[in-house]
Amino acid sequence: MPGSADETGAFGYRPLLFSIAYGMTGSVGDAEDIVQDAFLGLTRARQAGTTIADPKAYLATAVTRLGIDYLRSARVRRETYVGDWLPEPVVVPADGPGPAEHAELADSLSMAFLVLLESLSPVERAVFMLREVFGYGYPEVARTIGKTEVNCRQIFARARQRIAAGGQVRDSAPPPARRAAGEELARRFFEAAAGGDMEALLGMLAPDVVFHGDGGGKAQSLGKPATEPRRVAQLLVAGLRRVRMLGVSLRLAWVNGRPGAVMYDAEGRVASVVELDIADGVIQAIHSVVNPDKLGHLGPVTDVARLRER
Secondary structure, rough: OOOHHHHHHHHHHHHHHHHHHHHOOHHEEEHHHHHHHHHHHHHHHHHOOOOOOHOOOOOHHHHHHHHHHHHHHHHHHHHHHHHHHHHHOOOOOOOOOOOOHHEEEEEEEOOHHHHHHHHOOOHHHHHHHHHHHHOOOOHHHHHOOOOOOOHHHHHHHHHHHHHOOOOOOOOOOOOHHHHHHHHHHHHHOOOOHHHHHHHHHHHHEEEEEEEEEOOOOOOOOOOOOEEEEEHHHHHHHHHHHHHOOOOOEEEEEOOOOOEEEEOOOOEEEEEEEEEEEEOOEEEEEEEEEOHHHOOOOHHEEEEEEEHHHO
């Protein structure tokens, strides 16, 4: 925890810093480590007598560059990952506020958007995120990345073309009215899946719906994305029927700023997290994370429930 008044003020930038780090890494634990390293760097610089005129810029630069280094070292791991790769989910209970670290994130980075960012190089990803997601001007991006403004403009244009080729340029969170509608659709969706109501499910799925499952080779999941509404509905009904028999319970939640749910095993541990991408009143994509390595940061059900008290 920060000590001096200056450090306490800098600590207020933590939501933004976490969001930048998470957007770069797709990992909650690694994002938290990067933010902590950035604060340690700020403290050491001040102890060494360095004057930091703009702590926010200093910390954002440190986090971004640490994120670039992380991606360069993680590239081989991503290329050899078993099955679909999805980011570690950030979960906020549907009936209460989440921790401050997630405030910025909830309006920015869905799973689908983070998967698209995987097509970019580390520097392209940093430039695109700072400019497109967080609204940095080119002078700020250039100072943060350590390149010229002209170079950053070129990098951004190249990154934007790659993202557009993947299907979207900006993944905006839904406005309040649509958030309420999305939460209601999620409730009906999971109720229909649990009850085996195929016709109700089919009415909520887009014709080109895609179901992504991330087991990482450590938990049973889809070998490749599933498409076609009836096939997706069958997988959902069969999957929920199987886990219910094992004593798994389900709670609605907001996952990366989108409607979804968390499933808990009989001992209260998180067994899976599901995020729903909703547009035009139907579900366009489903992202399910069951890889236990990506769920450990959520802790047992009692830990997630405590988020309501924060």
